[in-house]
Amino acid sequence: MVVKQIIRDLRKEWSWALFYTVVATMIAMAIVFLSLSFSSVLRESSAIQSFIDKNVVMFQKKTVHMVPNREIVASANEHKQDPDIIMDYLQRSLSRNGNAGSFVFVGNDGYVDSKYEQILILFGQYSNLTGLRYDGDMALFVPDTHREDVGKEFLISGQSLEVIDSVGAEFNLFHPMHFIDSDNPMMWSNVLILCTKDFQTVDKMFPWWELSNEVFDRLVLVNPSNDEIEMLQRMFYEQFGTLYTGISTEDFKQVSTSASIRGHRLYILFYVLSGVLLLVLLVSNIIRVIETHVVDYTVHHLYGAPIRTIQKRVGGFVLALNILPIIGILYVLFVNYMMLWYFLPLSFALIVGLCLFAAMYASRRIGTMNNLSNLRRDY
């Protein structure tokens, strides 16, 4: 009987129920999405800080209009691009004793099991910057979703390499110009990670990928001296005729992520306030519904419905009103891999709180001193 009454109450308030479901779902999704996005921004910020602490300098090729200095041009013309110089530089700087690092993605063109669609090659210091440690000149790592391959040996272009470990669930790849977050499962679930401090050997393993070009696109130096930076820029200009500028991570942060973090904080504040307003409106509407139906509840109470029955009816109505948007939100989060462990108990606590509030308010309103006054209009 109580269930029938709840269904009738819902039918009377269907338009509000529908409106509330849509608005609540939209705001809740926006808050969750922004908070997760903010988490990603925070992780990026943390990675940036790690780069700053290590005084990592990144390099970018720049196209500029320059008036040629005839002496340098003449000198440069005497030194046409010498691949040996480039290779020698990369081999030294990306070795265990060097302070350079870079990374390249290559496609898995039949190198290993087809479940790995790409191979991420971390050169030199980049494995340290991402938190991967290994002995020797080369090592393989697998994503956390393929831990079963740890200990196996893969044959890649004639090189037999053992998978020594997984990268862990929190592995992310940061470069001042790129950031691949750890909670990007589509990215990390099918990538094999090859760490190396022997550029020449790996270059021969992937000859048609022109790794040196890509390496320079993402080259970083860890705690370089000014002389090292100048030497690299001069070598680059002499070999490629291109300006190769370095920027410290700290300077880069000033112009990029700080604004992003501020922007995200503002969005989160906006949506949290909207959420609070939504909660206030929800509670106000619960009170409005009870006040609108106070005659209904009073009549039922007068004619034999115990207060407990009225409380169940009102609590059940509030539960039914809120259960649909909550289930909808949780389902959308679940299918998008955004479900966090505390969402379910938090949602449960919120609904129980609202139901209890509604039930208590109704019983206070009905079981009052002048019950029959609920049924009178004051003239």
Add this chain to the structure above:
Amino acid sequence: MELLSVRNVSKSFKDHNYKVHAVRDVSFDVHQGEMVAIIGPSGSGKTTLLNLIGIVISPDSGEIYVDGQKASDMNDAMRCRIRNQYFGYIVQDFALIEEDTAMQNILVPTLYSKHKKSAREYREIINNMAEKMQISEKLKSTVKNLSGGERQRVAIIRSIVNDQKIILADEPTGSLDKDNSKIVINYLRELADDFKKTVVIVTHDLSVARQCDRIFNLDDGILTPFKL
């Protein structure tokens, strides 16, 4: 035997910093088939007294007996059961659920009855009463489409659908015109005379009170017999 017996009942409540004695040491009995009026100025405690008689609330002191049962200190569930079995309510603004039909409103007491009849039996009872009160064709209408007189007749049927023995009426003619007021009071009189219902009417209208067997005056919480 008295169907309704009120013994030394008092009730007060706090209004801001003041203690208001709504009902002070009230005692009276009402027999079956009797129609009793309680008159008094506004704010004299009439609705509070009606709440007490109808065991909607408990007195601070004193006892209330309904058909020999001491109802004043029962818990909420027991009081609900007694109310469902013995009491019907008619109030000034009809106390009907506007979005429901007349039939749905009339059936409310039957939802909580311990001695449920079948749906067919209830329909028959209601149709008979509705015919007598000339609102048979209005039973399927939504309450908001009914006139004041029709609404009050629906409320009267509701107050006796479970064969309740006591009807409590709080200003039953307050929202009605003269003709409809007369009709309603005549129905209540008929219920008392022919069907032996006990009717307690709270009113400030002396012409309504004159229709009753006895009149009490409630002033500042004190009940005294009233002679016209």
